[in-house]
Amino acid sequence: MSRLSRVALGPQRRAVVGAGARLIDIYAGLWEHGLTVPAGTCPTVGIAGLTLGGGIGFGARKFGLTCDNLVEATVVTASGRALVCNAHEHADLYWALRGGGGGNFGVVTRFVFRTHPVAxxxxxxxxxxxxxxxxxxxxxxxxxxxxxxxxxxxxxxxxxxxxxxxxxxxxxxxxxxxxxxxxxxxxxxxxxxxxxxxxxxxxxxxxxxxxxxxxxxxxxxxxxxxxxxxxxxxxxxxxxxxxxxxxxxxxxxxxxxxxxxxxxxxxxxxxxxxxxxxxxxxxxxxxxxxxxxxxxxxxxxxxxxxxxxxxxxxxxxxxxxxxxxxxxxVSGFSYQNYIDPELSSWKHAYYGSNLARLVSVKRRHDPGNVFNFRQSIPTRL
CATH class of the missing domain: 3.40.462.20 (Vanillyl-alcohol Oxidase; Chain A, domain 3)
Structure with a gap:
């Protein structure tokens, strides 16, 4: 995945980013154009996991979370299909990729983000x-x-x-x-x-x-x-x-x-x-x-x-x-990007009222539960 690290500026000044790109390289690449995508502070964090679980950082209160700025993603599903997901195509999966956590629905290879001018x-x-x-x-x-x-x-x-x-x-x-x-x-x-x-x-x-x-x-x-x-x-x-x-x-x-x-x-x-x-x-x-x-x-x-x-x-x-x-x-909720294997109530803590819909998306795109781990979204509740 680390080889999928290209950062480019596409139409409408949107950032086209490989799933293996590190945050510091995204910041540096977009800075050459006076632009940014709001993301985290840790330079070596990969864009994929950050985006899929939310993405909090010093620009979030102004520009939104990293996932709020995602306009399109390419996902290889368990069936081997490469799906381009946005508000018009595979909109259910596009919804789930914006905060539903990494590793749940497929392998994301490409992200397209809305950018913001910065100086x-x-x-x-x-x-x-x-x-x-x-x-x-x-x-x-x-x-x-x-x-x-x-x-x-x-x-x-x-x-x-x-x-x-x-x-x-x-x-x-x-x-x-x-x-x-x-x-x-x-x-x-x-x-x-x-x-x-x-x-x-x-x-x-x-x-x-x-x-x-x-x-x-x-x-x-x-x-x-x-x-x-x-x-x-x-x-x-x-x-x-x-x-x-x-x-x-x-x-x-x-x-x-x-x-x-x-x-x-x-x-x-x-x-x-x-x-x-x-x-x-x-x-x-x-x-x-x-x-x-x-x-x-x-x-x-x-x-x-x-x-x-x-x-x-x-x-x-x-x-x-x-x-x-x-x-x-505290509220009983936790940030899904700070994944905690000791958290017994993780389904509610990470996803709250969105859990049932995430399970439905999981069942539709990964019915065999190919993408699973200790705290992965299940196909059934």
Missing amino acids: GVATYALEWPWSDARPVVQAWQKWAPHAPDGLFSVCNLNCAGGGSPRITSAGQFFGTAQQLKTLIAPLTATGSPTRVSVVSRTYMDAARMWAGCSGTIAECHLQPQGALGRSTFKGKSDYANKLFSARAVDTLVRGIESRKTRGSGSAIVLLDSSGGAINRVPKGATAFVHRDALFSLQYLAYWQPTDPPAVGAANLRFLRNLYAAMRPF
Whole structure:
């Protein structure tokens, strides 16, 4: 699949992308034309899986999810047929490919995306003393989901074993630095920020910055082709459809604080803002059902691949305990691109009210369940 990586500009300035293309190459190829497709921040992620499960990133509140910008796909089904799927041909499969998860219906070989003109953006980075964590989370959750569409924001709570917990926030705005300074005032007025940074960048420089690879595009690939290494981690996810209570915020903060005494490794919880263009799409318009969330949560535990098994086990216990502690405060939904083999309620958590229709599409295009895995959409409920 990695050889199907061509990125080209087609009629109507639409991006024609091979299913093996990596995000950093799509960003770079389209940037030459002053265009983009909204996608994620991790440079080595493939476009196929990202699109099929949704596709959240710093352009999502302005331009929609990656799947919302998909206008056509070519899919090889279990029968061996190559189907061109769009709003007029095989529309049922086209619907399912926009958020129904990767690997369920066939092998997608080609995507066609709507593109958007881009030039400059402004980014911000804030940090506070940990003693401000509770009011910062409260302020962020009331502000971020309702900010102008052009502003995507993340709140980051993290702690390494034996270290001190930290709380930061970062975001990107399609506008000027002065406009962004005004927009983040509810955050800078909360607590006593120790770092306030607002910077104007080109869209491509911002993409490289979020990707953690400020060097050449070639370096923004995994070794040995590039300079990036792999991480060892476990993740889980949630969606919050209503504001966290003081008790919920306290549970989250105390959970991160407990990581100080849990040995090697580190823990991160990322709150990613929803709203804007993401939430204006009706739940049933695509297979991506998470259209009424305020924000999502990523729970992440990291350790080194050379660590003894006991270290990995301890990090997993921490992650599971924090995730369990947050159950009373979240929606019961999870992001299907953060696939979690431990999730017993995955059918509802990933697909909600769209599950029955996805099962129908699966039965029509893969009746023999050729494309199956532990959490694949079944042919029957």
